[in-house]
Structure formats: structure tokens, C-alpha cells
Amino acid sequence: QLVESGGGLVQAGGSLRLSCAASGRTFSSWHMGWFRQASGKEREFVAVIRWSGGSTFYADFVKGRFTISGDKAKNAVYLQMNSLKPEDTAVYYCGADSGSRSILSAFSQTGSYNYWGQGTLVTVSS
Numbered sequence: 001q002l003v004e005s006g007g008g009l010v011q012a013g014g015s016l017r018l019s020c021a022a023s024g025r026t027f028s029s030w031h032m033g034w035f036r037q038a039s040g041k042e043r044e045f046v047a048v049i050r051w052s053g054g055s056t057f058y059a060d061f062v063k064g065r066f067t068i069s070g071d072k073a074k075n076a077v078y079l080q081m082n083s084l085k086p087e088d089t090a091v092y093y094c095g096a097d098s099g100s101r102s103i104l105s106a107f108s109q110t111g112s113y114n115y116w117g118q119g120t121l122v123t124v125s126s
Contacts, residue, residue, distance in 0.1 A: 003023070004018060004118065004119060004120040007121045007122045008121075008122070012126050015080070016081045017080050018079040018081065018120060020034075027096050030051055030097060032051060032096055033045065033047065033097060034068060034092060036093065036122075043110050045059050046062055046079070047062065047066060048068070048108065049068045056104070065082050067080040068080075084122075086124045087124075088124050091121050093119045095115060095116050095117070097113045
């Protein structure tokens, strides 16, 4: 089970830190991703972290603004979001993928993820 938290209302230029707590199993050899879905749009990839080694990969539109990290002891993944823009407004989802693909960009597709959280809403006002 994955449970996201940390969403809310923030002004443009502000920051939020999202958390994704995993329970029921450990994801030590998995990949953990953050996706988002704006109203009326498809779910899109934001970032992914490889639990083993900590390698990360980001969507171009968040590079330099968002940082994904993980805490193995807490079985949790985080998304630090800085310099938020109104277009970042969306429901943010955490996902877990059991695949072992070597290229991190391969984890940018929703179809391969085994588990999803319920999402947390981020609203950025202008």
C-alpha cells in the first residue's frame, strides 16, 4: 500500500514536500515514481528513483525545480517541489514498479507500475 501526503495550496514560487509512505512490503529492489494528473488531462510522469543505488530521472519540465529522494529506513519516498508554477497544479500520485529495466526513462510509463497511492492534491495559485 502506498499513501501520499503533503499536498495543499501554495502561491506561485512557493515550495511543497510530498511524501509517499509504503506499507505491507518493502520496495528495496523496486523503482518508485511520482506522476501527476491535472484536471481533464492524462497522468504524466514527474520523476523516478531507483531504490537500489538512488539513481534518479526527471521529466524535463521539473528539472532543477523538483527533487525525488528516498528513505529506506522509513520505506518512504519524497518529492521536494520548489519554484512552483500554476501549471504544476494537479493530483500527484506515487507508484511502485517491480521492473528491472536498466534505463530509468523506461519507468516514465504508467502501465508498468504495480502499485499506486490514492493521490494528493497540489494547487498553485498565481
